[in-house]
Amino acid sequence: MQPIQISLADFFHKIFYDLYQSIYVSLGGSLDDGVINWAERGIRFLEVGIKCVILLTVIGFFYWLFVYIVKHLKCRLHLSQRQVWIIRANLRYAWVVMSMLAIMTQIGVETKTIAATAKATAWAGFYYVLWANSGQILASILKHYELNASIEQLLKNLISVLIMVLALATILAQFGFDIVSLVAGLGIVGLAVGFAAQSTLANFIAGITILVEQSFQVGDWIRIKNQEGRVVKISLRATQILDRDNIIIIIPNATMSSSDVVNLTSKKMIRFDVPTRIELDASIEDARQAILKALAKDEVVLRQPAPTVTVGEIGDYAVHLVVRFWVAPLSVARIPIIKEQMQEKIKNSLEMAGMVIPKVALSVELPKSHISITDDMTKPDLTKTDMDESD
Structure with missing residues (x-):
C-alpha cells in the first residue's frame, strides 16, 4: 500500500507545481529565472494596479465632467430629451472604450492589438449610431414617397441586416481576418442552410x-x-x-x-345585409319608413350611401325584407355585435309601428293509415276492480 500512496502524492504535487508555474508566467515571470521571486512579482502587479486605477480615475473624471456640462447646457442649447440621451450614450461608450484601452496598455498587450481594438471599437460605435438612427432617417426619406408601413418595415429590416453584416466584416478586418474568404465561406454555409430550411426560405x-x-x-x-x-x-x-x-x-x-x-377594409366602406320579415297584409312602405328611421339614429350607419329596405322574397306566410346599410372600415371589428344590435332595433321599430313579425308556420301531412281500430282498443278497461267502499 505504501508505494501507491507515494505515487499519488507525487502526482498531485506535480499538478500543484504546474499550476504554480502557470500563475507565475501569467503574471509576467519566466521559468528561466531559476527562483520565483513572488515579492518582486507582487510589487510589479501592485504598480500595474495603481497605474490602472489612476488612468481609470482620470478617464472617469473627464466623463462625469462632460456629463455635467451637457446637463447644464441642455436648456441653453435647447436640447431635447432624445438628443441628451444620445449624447450621454456616446459619452458612456467612449468612457468604456478608453478604460478598456488604458487597462490593455498596462497589462502588456501588444501595440498592434491595442491599435486594432481601438479601430474596431470606433467602427462598432459608428455602426451602432448608424443602426440606431437608420429607422428615423429612413422614415423621413420615405415620407415623401407615401409608402405604406409594410414596405417601410421591410426596408428597415433589410437595412438593419446590412448594417450588422458590414459592422461584423469591418470589425473582423481590423484583427487581420480575410473577409473575402469569410464571405465565401458564409455563402457556402448559407446555401447549405437554404436547402435545409426550405420552408423558412x-x-x-x-x-x-x-x-x-x-x-x-x-x-x-x-x-x-x-x-x-x-x-x-x-x-x-x-x-x-x-x-x-x-x-x-x-x-x-x-x-x-x-x-x-x-x-374587408380595402375600400372606404363596407355593406351589411340584415334579413327581416313582416306579415303578408302589412304595409311594406310603413315598414320601410320605420326601419329607416331607426337606422338614421344609429351613429355607426353611414348616411352616404343611404341605407335601403327592399323586398327579397314574398313567401306563403310573410314578406321577407332585406335591410342594407354601410359602415366605415373602423367598425369591422364589431361586425357581429353591430348585426345583433341592428336586428334588435329593427324588431323594436316594427313593433312601435304596430307590426308583428310573423312566426314560421309549419304544416304536417300524415299519410292515411290502413290500420283499423278494433272495438277493444276504443272501449274503456272494465276489468278494474271497484275500490272498497269502506276505504
Missing part, C-alpha cells in the same frame, strides 16, 4: 411578395380560411393578426400567399 420569399404586391397592409382587417382579424405585423417569416378576442394569430407567409385572403 419559402416564407421569406412569400413575405417579400406580400409586401411588394400590397394585397393587404398593416391595419387592414382580413379573413383567411376560418381566421379573421386585423393585421398588426408583416415580417419576413410570418404575418400576425389580432382577432376580436384580442388574441394574436401568427400565420406563415407561405400560407398567406397560397390561400384565399378576403380584405
Whole structure:
C-alpha cells in the first residue's frame, strides 16, 4: 500500500507545481529565472494596479465632467430629451472604450492589438449610431414617397441586416481576418442552410411578395380560411393578426400567399345585409319608413350611401325584407355585435309601428293509415276492480 500512496502524492504535487508555474508566467515571470521571486512579482502587479486605477480615475473624471456640462447646457442649447440621451450614450461608450484601452496598455498587450481594438471599437460605435438612427432617417426619406408601413418595415429590416453584416466584416478586418474568404465561406454555409430550411426560405420569399404586391397592409382587417382579424405585423417569416378576442394569430407567409385572403377594409366602406320579415297584409312602405328611421339614429350607419329596405322574397306566410346599410372600415371589428344590435332595433321599430313579425308556420301531412281500430282498443278497461267502499 505504501508505494501507491507515494505515487499519488507525487502526482498531485506535480499538478500543484504546474499550476504554480502557470500563475507565475501569467503574471509576467519566466521559468528561466531559476527562483520565483513572488515579492518582486507582487510589487510589479501592485504598480500595474495603481497605474490602472489612476488612468481609470482620470478617464472617469473627464466623463462625469462632460456629463455635467451637457446637463447644464441642455436648456441653453435647447436640447431635447432624445438628443441628451444620445449624447450621454456616446459619452458612456467612449468612457468604456478608453478604460478598456488604458487597462490593455498596462497589462502588456501588444501595440498592434491595442491599435486594432481601438479601430474596431470606433467602427462598432459608428455602426451602432448608424443602426440606431437608420429607422428615423429612413422614415423621413420615405415620407415623401407615401409608402405604406409594410414596405417601410421591410426596408428597415433589410437595412438593419446590412448594417450588422458590414459592422461584423469591418470589425473582423481590423484583427487581420480575410473577409473575402469569410464571405465565401458564409455563402457556402448559407446555401447549405437554404436547402435545409426550405420552408423558412419559402416564407421569406412569400413575405417579400406580400409586401411588394400590397394585397393587404398593416391595419387592414382580413379573413383567411376560418381566421379573421386585423393585421398588426408583416415580417419576413410570418404575418400576425389580432382577432376580436384580442388574441394574436401568427400565420406563415407561405400560407398567406397560397390561400384565399378576403380584405374587408380595402375600400372606404363596407355593406351589411340584415334579413327581416313582416306579415303578408302589412304595409311594406310603413315598414320601410320605420326601419329607416331607426337606422338614421344609429351613429355607426353611414348616411352616404343611404341605407335601403327592399323586398327579397314574398313567401306563403310573410314578406321577407332585406335591410342594407354601410359602415366605415373602423367598425369591422364589431361586425357581429353591430348585426345583433341592428336586428334588435329593427324588431323594436316594427313593433312601435304596430307590426308583428310573423312566426314560421309549419304544416304536417300524415299519410292515411290502413290500420283499423278494433272495438277493444276504443272501449274503456272494465276489468278494474271497484275500490272498497269502506276505504
